[in-house]
Amino acid sequence: MGSRREDEKTGGVEIPILSSKLSPPRLHEIVPRNRLLETLDTAVSVKLTCVVAGAGFGKSTLTADFLNRRGLPYAWYQLEDSDRDLSIFLAYLAAAFDPNMDFQETSGGGPVSASRAPRSDRRAELAAFLSGIERRVKDDFFVVLDDFQEVSDGQEVIGALDFLLAHLPGNLHLFILSASEPDLDLAKMRGRREVLEIREDQLCFNDEETARLLEDVFFLQVDDEDITALTELTEGWITGLILLSHTLKSGDNTHIGRIRNEEAVTSPMLFDYFYRVIYQDLDEELKGFLLRTSILSRVEPGFCDAFLEIGDSGRCLSRLAASHLFVIPLDEAGTSYRYHNLLRSFLLDVLSKAFTPSEVASLHARAAVLWEERGESEEALGHYMTAGEPEKAAERLESMAGVLIRYGRYTFLRQAIERLPQPILQEHPRLLYSLAQCYERLGAYGQALEIYERAASIFAERGDQASRMDCMRDGLKLAVLSGKAPQAEASMEEFVEIFEDSALDMDSWFQSAALMSAGSTYLGMADRARGFIEASLARIEDVKEDGGRLTMLTWCGYASLLLGEYRQAVDLLIRARKLAVERDFLSHLPDICCLLSLTHSAMGRFAEARGYAEEGMRASSAAGSEGSIHPTTIQNRLARAISLEDMGEDEGFLELSRLRRLAEEGEDIWLAVNCNLFSGTAYLWAGDLQRSLRCFRRTETLCREKGFLDDELLSSLSRIALTMGEEIDAAEALEEARRIVDTMQNRAAGVLRSVSYLLLASILFQTGDDDGALKTLSMAVAMDEKNGGLGWWKAYSRLVLPIIAIAFSRGESIDFLSEAFRVIGSVSLPYLYRLRRSGLREAREKAQELIEELLGKVAEPLEIRMLGSLRVAKGRSRIEEADWRSKRALSALKYLAAHHARGPMQRDVLMDLLWPDMDPEKASKNLNVALSTIRKTLDPDADWGDSRYLVSSGNSLLLEPGDGGWIDVELFRDKLEEALAAREAGDSRAFLQRCLEAEALYGGDFLAEDPYEDWCLPIRETLKKAYIDLLRDITDEYIEAGAHDRALTYIEKALAGDPGREDLYRCAMVVHASRGDRAGMEKAFERCRKYLRDNLDVSSSAETQELYNTLGERFANG
Known part of the structure; x- marks a missing residue:
């Protein structure tokens, strides 16, 4: 069994040392926790390692x-209740360090009696105990105190451990494994970095570890989706995963799907564990409370007091959370909790057996009413449904649907509506309309179209023409996007008939007219589209509702883009974007930015196009356009890809390939057509004619199947131009091309008519008809000169450059064609070199001017980022750290870039920086x-000594990023100066915009990889202070505008950078108070106090305390 020790309290009777209490756990079939093992490596250099988590999280196994x-x-x-006796505790501790050690020896010759010995004597005895261990244990040694919660209320043991830890030799290390927080004095140890702490959230299994458990231990074959579902369900709780795995092992894999789809899990083994380990030992009060x-999905003390008509919910929840009984605090102040998924499933199962259905329904009904009284309708919804009151749930959803859609809450709204019984939905067709909108925005066009039609039918029966037209209008749009041309044409005619006969309110009329302008363009009805646009724009100011005006501007802008009227499109879409930002219509921004990007691409303004596309992608994420396969996300990625200056890069082509695949997997056929068509033009521009041809042929096939006639004609014309005389006789090819162009002139939008002229000019030139080609080119010039369309000239430049050069040499439209050469870029240079010898003086001089311009642009601009770690990119290619081959060269580059704004730098400065103690000649x-x-x-291609980026003159050096290049530190400072100027001018909107732009540039502390470089320190500190002050300025602007959520976001960013600034916590307190969020205000105050106490060993200032008292009094007084 073990040895024995004497105990003074038992009159000299020996203390039995049970060897079972000193035995480590047996390990078998474990899952390696590599990420945590690496974290635990720090344990060898600290005195104490604390692992704190509830039962079943693998504390002992990991250690x-x-x-x-x-x-x-x-x-x-292994600790037990009896180990609260200090004599027993020390006896076992001594035996743990050395089984042969005499406890009497370690304690200085006598037993330790902490309960009766004076404090000075106790310290002496503990010192003697530690000295005895130190004499016996010379090398590194670890002692694990498992189940430390068993002695957590033993004050003698706690006091003794505090003393021992404070004086523990460097070769001795303790592990404390506990289900509750150990009441030890760890503040100083944390400050000295003598303690390693691992918490429950770190111990939770991730997907990879769950997979290893299921596959390697239980030999279950499951897919990634099932693994993620099980991890989320159990929240990574290891014992829960093991018990569920036993359940799955005893059944079949179909059970995983049932688990994934059920709200509550019913596993006998799991529920038995909860009952025996947690539930049965609770007192009746806590059982009833749980x-x-x-x-409740969220458990708050104040709500529970009202719900249960008691006054101590906070105490109950604190007890449960402190014991790690699967009650999880959602904030540090203890104002909100939730139950672990599996514990809640267990409790709901017990509730269903202990209460009658009517009693459970009454609980839900009461909860719903209380949540509504607190203004939390979302929380109330589920309770109304479970209480058997779906009509009330439907009424609440109808009032909330518009806001939820506006802020991108599509999945939540869809799930809530689909929980309602069908008869209820039949009585609330507006909810069906909202459901269709959710499916549309989630990319499920087929389901959305069916639901729009169902809702329209119900509205028609009720005589609600305005709502019916809302459904028909949005259904028409989806019919077009889905490639259902016959249905779209029939819907358009029906819609127009109803539109003309209906007495719509002004906002509905304009929204319908605007959308029909785009729909008419889709269907080749260009004149009708222009009529609707003109009618809408003539009275736009009569639209009173912001959402209606936004819809009208967006659709009219879209129609203008399709018609090739780019300048009008840009004007309308810029207005739409401004309105969306100012009125917080965030879910509209992705579409608007995408259209702006496409329009700028069509105009040859590729830098602006890329900027709008990237803004659209960010907006998609912020607005809840979920997942990479969402049509809006794909469209913005496509817009970004086709706006890049050099699509010959592998990265760009890989992106286009991914987008084509994603688009064709979805239901937006129009998007799939666009992805293939634009990929074809990108490959053509890069000179990859075979891949270009494949994409044009795929576009033809898609269009032919779905009835997109205009795009089918364009892709056919592109194919003919690429294969002139190869597939069919040249004369036949020309005849087919003319027929296509005639058809497009009669029905297609302006943008496609212009492109058709370009392609026909190329085809005519290939047949030797120069005059015909020039005449046709002049028609494209006439159209695009008016509307500013030059993007397509670049896309098809390899086909049309020869005929452009001929027209230029004859002096035809030189100004417009010069701009075309600029947009096309360096590919134009061979033609411009020849044009320098033109017989026309104006053409010669203009060609020389363009050559000089383009040669300057050939040097790709440098983008140098130093906020964060150094990142250097040339054009679209990143220069990796390994490419520099020399740390000195890299240091010199960093210094030159950081001081670029000062102008040329003397060589001596760099020599002193890099080789301060070296002979000047050697340093040089x-x-x-x-x-x-x-x-x-x-610049690897430059001649020796020559560089377009590093310019030297005499003893001076200058790093030159090039035309369009930039250094983020300079940009950041420039934006700060612009913001200051805007503030001094009283332009608060411009001030906020410049501040946000500066904030976006700050990717981290200046050259974070060089923390000890002396020259970096003052720059780093100055920039960081400016950044924190900037965040405070942004916060103040949002507070003044009443945008409290945004203000809190930037306060959190500022605190992440400087968590010791009390003014930021005070600001957070004020914002929370302004929102009426007392809990948030108190949490901010507690965070402030905790940080200052734990990290700086000071109390909060009188100003902070006074503010807290003042705000608290305001809440108390209502």
Whole structure:
């Protein structure tokens, strides 16, 4: 069994040392926790490692596995209630360090009696105990105190451990494994970095570890979706995963699907565990509290007091959370909790057996009313449904649907509506309309179209023409996007007939007219589209509702883009974007930015196009356009891809390939057509004619199947131009091309008519008809000169450059064609070199001017980021750190970039920086080598000593990023100056915009990879202070505008950068108070106090305390 020790309290009777209490757990079939094992490696350099988590999270298994894998000497002490006696505790602790050690020896010759000994004597005895261990244990040694919660209320043991930890020799290390927070004095140890702490959230299994458990231990074959579902369901709780795995092992894999689809899990083994380990030992008060509140997804003390008509919910929840009984605090102030998924499933199961259905329904009904009284309709919805009151749930959803859609809450709204019974939905067709909108925005066009039609039918029966037209209008749009041309044409005619006969309110009329303008363009009805646009724009100011005006501007802008009227499109879409931002219509921004990007691409303004596309992608994420396969996300990615200056890069082509695949997997056929068509033009521009041809042919096939005639004609014409005389006789090809162009002139939008002229000009030139080609080209010039369309000229430049050069040499439309050469870029240079010898003086001089312009642009601009770690990109290619080959060269580059704004730098400055103690002559030679490395890395094709980026003159050096290049530190400072100027001018909107732009540039502390470089420190500190002040300015602007949520976002960013600034916590307190959020205000105050106490060992200032008292009094007084 073990040895025995004497105990003074038992009159000299020996204390039995049970070897079972000093035995480590047996490990078998474990899942390696590599990420945590790496974290635990720090344990060898600290005195104490604390692992705190509830039952079943693998504390003991992880610790034993770590010590065994690392080959570390250790002893295990399994604590029990009796170990609260300090004599017993120390006896076992001594035996853990050395089983042969005499406890009397370690305690200085006599037993330790903490309860009766004076404090000075107790410290002496503990010191003697520690001295005895130190004499016996010379090497690194670890002792694990398992189940430490068993002695957590033993004050003698706690006091003794505090003393022992404070004086523990460097070779001795303790592990404390506990289900509750140990009441030890750890503040100073944390400050000295002598303690490693691992919490429950770190112990939870991730997907990879869940997969290893299921596959390697239980031999279950499951897919990634099932693994993620099980991890989310159990929240990574290891014992829960093991018990569920046993359930799955005993059944079949179909059970996983049932688990994934059920709200509550019913596993006998799991529920038995909860009953035996947690539930049965609770007192009746806590049992009743848990059962009744298990119906709540969020558990708040104040709400529970009202719900249960008691006054101590906060105490109950604090007790449960402190014991790690699967009650999870959602904030540090203890104002909100939730139950673990599996515990809640268990409690709901017990509730259903202990209460009658009517009693459970009454609980839900009461909860619903209380949540509504608190203004939380979302929480109330589910309770109304479970209480058997779906009519009330439907009424609440109808009032909330518009706001939820506006802020991108599509999935939540869809799930809530689909929980309603069908008869209820039949009585609330507006909810069907909202459901269709959700499916549309989630990319499920087929389901959305069916629901729009159902809702329209119900509205028609009720005589609600305005709502019916809402459904028909949106259904028409989806019919077009889905490639259902016959249905779209029939819907359009029906819609127009009803539209003309209906007495619509003004907003509905304009929204319908605007959307029909785009729909008419889709269907080749260009004149009708222009009529609707003109009618809408003539009275736009009569539209009173912001959402209606936004819809009208967006659709009219879209129609203008399709018609090739780019300048009008840009004007309308810019107005739409401004309105969306100002009125917080965030869910509209992705579409608007996408259209702006496409319009700018069509105009040859590729930098602006890329900027709008990236803004659209960010807006998609912020507005809840979920997942990479959402049509709006794909469209913005496509817009970004086709706006890049150099689509010959592999990265760009890989993106286009991904987008084509994603688009064709979805239901937006129009998007699939666009992806293939634009990929074809991108490959053509890059000179990859075979892949270009494949994409044009795929476009033809898609269009032919779905009835997109205009795009089918364009892709056919592109194919003919690429294969002139190869597939069919040249004369036949020309005849077919003319027929296509005639058809497009009669029905297609302006943008496609212009492109058709370009392609026909190329085809005529290939047949030798130069005059015909020039005449046809002049028609394209006439159209695009008016509307500013130059993007297509670049896309088809390899086909049309020869005929453009002929027209230019004859002096035809030189100004417009010069702009075309600029947009087309360096591909034009061979033609411009020849044009320098033109017989026309104006053409010669203009060609020379363009050559000089384009040669300057050929040098790709440098983008240098130093906020965060150094990142250098040339054009679209990133220069990796390994490419520099020399740390000195890299240091020189960093210094030159950081001081670029000062102008040329003397060589001596760099020599002193890099080689401060070296002979000047040697230092100069070393600098030449470093500068040569910089030149070769930035400009490997340049001649020796020549560089377009590193300019030297005499003893001066200048790093030149090039035309369009930038250095983020300079941009950041420039934006700060612009913001200051805007503030001084009283332009608060411009001030906020410049501040946001500056904030977006700050990617981290200046050159974070060089924390100890002396020259970096003052720059880093100055920039960081400016950044924190900037965040405070943004916060103040949002507070003044009443945008409290945004203000809180930037306060949190500021606190992440400087968590010791009390003014930021005070600001957060004020914002929460302004929102009426007392809990948030108190949480901010507690965070402030905790940080200052734990990290700076000071109390909060009188100003902060006074503000807290003032705000608290305001809440108390209502």
